[in-house]
Structure formats: C-alpha cells, structure tokens
Amino acid sequence: MEYPMKNIMESFSIMLDSKLATVKQDLSIIDAKLSSTKQDIFSEMKKEFELAIKDIKEEFTETTDFLEEQLKSFRLDIRTIDKKVKELESENQRLSTELHIIKSNQKSQPNTSEIQCRLDQLLVDINDRDQALLLNDIEISGVPEYTGESTTHVVQTVAQKLGVKLEPQDIVGVERVGPARAPGAGAVAAADARPRSRPLAVRLARRALRDEMLRNAKVRRGIDSQNIGLPEHTPQPIYINERLTKSNRRLFWMSRQAGRASDWKFVWTREGRIYAKRSDNTDTKAVNIKSEQDIQRVFGVVPTASDRK
Structure with a gap:
C-alpha cells in the first residue's frame, strides 16, 4: 500500500507545482500589464501637467507683457x-516777476493807461498759465x-x-478743496445740521480720461x-465740471449772473475758457469772456462782485 500512496502524493505534488507555476506565470503577466498601465498613466499625467504648466506660463507672460506696456x-x-508743469511753472514765475516789477514801478511813476493795459494783460497771462x-x-x-472717507474709491465709483472705468493708477490725486462750509439754510434736524460738503478736486493721469468723464x-x-x-x-445730486x-471761477459766476439778468440762454466753460451765447440760433456766435470788462461789454450790465470760490 505504501507504493501506491507514494505515487499518488508525488503525482499530487507535481500537479500542484504545475498549477503554482501557471499561477506565477499569470501573476507575472498581470504584474507586467499593471506596470505598463502604470507607466502609461504616469506618462499621460506628465503630459497633462506639462501642457497645463505651459498654458499657465503663456498666460502669465501675456499678462505681465500687458501690464508692462500699461506701466510704460x-x-x-x-x-x-x-x-509741462515745470515749463508752465517757469513761465508763471517769469510773469510773476515781471508783474512785481511793474507794480513796483507804478509806485514811483504816474498810472498811465499803457502800464495798466500791460498789467491787465499780465494778469490774464498768469491766469491762463494757471488754468493750463x-x-x-x-x-x-x-x-x-x-x-x-476714501476719496479715491468715491471717485472710482462716481x-x-x-x-x-478708472483704475487707481489713473488717479494722480484727490482732495477736498475750499474752507469748511456751514450747514445749509433751513437745516434743523441733527442729520441736516452736518456741514455742507466741499467739492472734490481730481487730477487724472491722462487728458483723455478727463474728457471722457466730462462728456x-x-x-x-x-x-x-x-x-x-x-x-x-439722503442722496444728493452730483455734478462733474x-x-x-x-x-476763472469768479469770472464764470459773474458771467452767469449777468447772462441771467440779460436773458442770454447759454453761459458755459470749455477747456478752461468762458463762453456765452444769446440763443440756440445757429447764426448766433459764441462770445469768449476773458475779463470783467468783457462782461459789461457783452451783457451790457455792470458785473456783480462775488467772494465765491
């Protein structure tokens, strides 16, 4: 009985070894396939990452190039x-010096019409330089x-x-101008007793932005x-001028008062100059107002002085 049992055990062992060898072979094939699949996945992921990084670099380069051009x-x-400011300041200084000399000469010389005319012209020239x-x-x-308050943010929102669209770099400076103002007439309630707001003076980086705002x-x-x-x-009307x-503010105010008194339909400013027009008739020409003498000449009334700023 020993021999048959031994033969059976040997046969079973051989068969088991054969099965194990087949399983090992199958495992090796599976492992090879998994390794290949893993390499394919890693390779594909690498390509995707490289493409994404390339796109990001290109977009970043385009953005930085655009910002660099805007900054330039x-x-x-x-x-x-x-x-331009330095040139105008230099010219203004020259005119101020000349005006000072004329005023000094006036103290020791008779007040002739020629000197007065030259003085008036110098005042106009200085005002023109300041307006520029x-x-x-x-x-x-x-x-x-x-x-x-954040005046820059207020200007951007307005x-x-x-x-x-105004970016922060488009705004060179913003400030409230003029002295503090008392509450408006008839302000009784505590909320109404707040001082009247002063105007905001805004300097923009480019003339085109200023023109677009006014337009x-x-x-x-x-x-x-x-x-x-x-x-x-309580919302209040906002005016941009x-x-x-x-x-020029004083002259403009006086021109408007004289225009109303004389039934002139239009008094306005453009590029810092004051103009008036009697009616909207196309044949009617606009008149440039440069001085108080012009107000009396154009409107036929004596200009009313004002301390408004």
Whole structure:
C-alpha cells in the first residue's frame, strides 16, 4: 500500500507545482500589464501637467507683457505732465516777476493807461498759465463729506456711474478743496445740521480720461450720491465740471449772473475758457469772456462782485 500512496502524493505534488507555476506565470503577466498601465498613466499625467504648466506660463507672460506696456504708457504720461508743469511753472514765475516789477514801478511813476493795459494783460497771462495746469483736472460737487472717507474709491465709483472705468493708477490725486462750509439754510434736524460738503478736486493721469468723464457727465445727467460707498444718507445730486482757477471761477459766476439778468440762454466753460451765447440760433456766435470788462461789454450790465470760490 505504501507504493501506491507514494505515487499518488508525488503525482499530487507535481500537479500542484504545475498549477503554482501557471499561477506565477499569470501573476507575472498581470504584474507586467499593471506596470505598463502604470507607466502609461504616469506618462499621460506628465503630459497633462506639462501642457497645463505651459498654458499657465503663456498666460502669465501675456499678462505681465500687458501690464508692462500699461506701466510704460503711464510713466510716459506722468513724465509728459511733469515736463509741462515745470515749463508752465517757469513761465508763471517769469510773469510773476515781471508783474512785481511793474507794480513796483507804478509806485514811483504816474498810472498811465499803457502800464495798466500791460498789467491787465499780465494778469490774464498768469491766469491762463494757471488754468493750463488744470487741463487734466475735474471738480466733483455734491458728494457728502465724511471723516476718514476714501476719496479715491468715491471717485472710482462716481466714474463707474458715468460708464468710465478708472483704475487707481489713473488717479494722480484727490482732495477736498475750499474752507469748511456751514450747514445749509433751513437745516434743523441733527442729520441736516452736518456741514455742507466741499467739492472734490481730481487730477487724472491722462487728458483723455478727463474728457471722457466730462462728456459722459453731460449725457448721464441726474446721477446722485447713492451707492458710492458712503454711510447711509439722503442722496444728493452730483455734478462733474472742469476745474477752474479761482479767477476763472469768479469770472464764470459773474458771467452767469449777468447772462441771467440779460436773458442770454447759454453761459458755459470749455477747456478752461468762458463762453456765452444769446440763443440756440445757429447764426448766433459764441462770445469768449476773458475779463470783467468783457462782461459789461457783452451783457451790457455792470458785473456783480462775488467772494465765491
């Protein structure tokens, strides 16, 4: 009985070894396939990552190139403005010196019409130079004034209401101008007793932005102070105009008073100059107002002095 049992065990062992060998072979094939699949997956993932990184690099390069061009343009605009300001300041200094000499001479010489005429012309020239320094400026009136306000943000929001997109670098400077104002007439309630807001003087980096703001303000009349980033308040009308020198503001105010008194239909400013027109008739020409003498000559009334700023 031993021999048959031994033979059976040997046969079973051989058969088991054969099966194990087949299983090992199958496992080797599976392992090879898994390794190949793993390599394919890693290779595909690597390609995807490389493509994504390449796209990101290209987009980043395009963005930085665009920003660099914008920065170059901005710097060029600033240099141009700075050069123009220096030239105008130099010319203004020359005119001021000449005016001082004339005034000094007036004390020791008779007041002749020729000297007075030259003096008046010098005053006009100085005012023109000062106005030229404001060609990139606008004045925004009607924006309520608050302590700690972000004037730059307010200007950007007002511009957005006008359909103009202003970036922070487009705004060279913003400040409230003029002395603090008393509450308006008839203010009784505590909320109404807040001092009247001073106008915002805004200097923009480019003349084109200033012109776009003024142009859109004429089209979109009626904007107010609602939703411009200020604390809760009663909305007030907002007005956007050219910024004028103190002398031109006074002359403009006097011209408007004289125009109303004489039934002239239009009195306006353009590029810092004051114009008037009797009617909307196309044959009627606009008249340039340069002095108080012009007001009396054009409107036929004696101009009314004003301390308004």
